[in-house]
Amino acid sequence: MKIQRPPSAALLPVPAVLVTVPGDPPNMLTIAWAGMVNGQPPMLSVSVRPPRHSYPLLCAAREFVVNVPRTGQMEIVDMAGIESGADVDKFKDYGLTAAPAAKVKAPLIAECPVNIECVVRHQLALGTHDLFVGEIVAVHYDEDVLDPEGRPLVDKIDPLAYTSGEYRGVGERLQAHGFTVEKVKQRRQRRKQ
Numbered sequence: 784m785k786i787q788r789p790p791s792a793a794l795l796p797v798p799a800v801l802v803t804v805p806g807d808p809p810n811m812l813t814i815a816w817a818g819m820v821n822g823q824p825p826m827l828s829v830s831v832r833p834p835r836h837s838y839p840l841l842c843a844a845r846e847f848v849v850n851v852p853r854t855g856q857m858e859i860v861d862m863a864g865i866e867s868g869a870d871v872d873k874f875k876d877y878g879l880t881a882a883p884a885a886k887v888k889a890p891l892i893a894e895c896p897v898n899i900e901c902v903v904r905h906q907l908a909l910g911t912h913d914l915f916v917g918e919i920v921a922v923h924y925d926e927d928v929l930d931p932e933g934r935p936l937v938d939k940i941d942p943l944a945y946t947s948g949e950y951r952g953v954g955e956r957l958q959a960h961g962f963t964v965e966k967v968k969q970r971r972q973r974r975k976q
């Protein structure tokens with residue numbers, strides 16, 4: 784039996800990432816409402832509440848970096864999602880390095896294995912949050928998380944997921960995309976017969 788519940792943020796898992804914005808000092812905040820939204824040009828979105836210290840910085844700069852933390856960086860993720868840049872210099876307090884980005888003014892968090900530079904192309908006020916759609920203009924990986932062909936190794940990145948108020952890893956590999964191709968071919972054949 785299904786149990787119907789009131790509408791809520793029911794989609795899970797979502798990533799837990801650190802979004803950096805330019806400022807003096809530059810700031811970071813934890814974002815769980817982030818996701819890919821377009822392929823070409825590649826775009827992702829982040830949803831930010833206007834009361835956040837980062838919000839006016841993001842509105843002014845219209846650039847940001849999505850830094851993908853490892854599960855081992857969970858404490859920083861939690862703290863950056865509780866403390867405000869209005870009160871603390873998070874880079875300094877957390878002992879993190881603000882590395883210059885290639886194409887935007889927001890800094891990379893050097894200690895995060897993946898850094899995605901974005902330029903805001905759309906901003907949409909939805910109610911509690913503003914949706915910022917950013918075009919991805921550069922991506923950086925720690926060299927040890929790439930295979931010899933330059934493909935990212937998820938197990939090495941070890942990214943953090945957020946699920947109903949809990950942090951989790953992404954778990955073990957189950958299958959590769961397209962593992963049902965043969966089965967789909969057979970089904971098509973059967974339908975033709």
Ligand SMILES: Cc1cc2nc3c(=O)[nH]c(=O)nc-3n(C[C@H](O)[C@H](O)[C@H](O)COP(=O)(O)O)c2cc1C
Nearest residue numbers: 812813814815816831832836837864865866867868
């Ligand atoms: C796991 C987690 C996920 C969060 N996701 C979001 C989010 O998607 N959007 C948002 O506006 N705030 C989110 N927050 C809250 C902000 O990170 C938090 O209010 C932070 O202190 C804001 O920092 P700032 O004031 O320096 O900008 C999240 C916090 C945590 C712990």
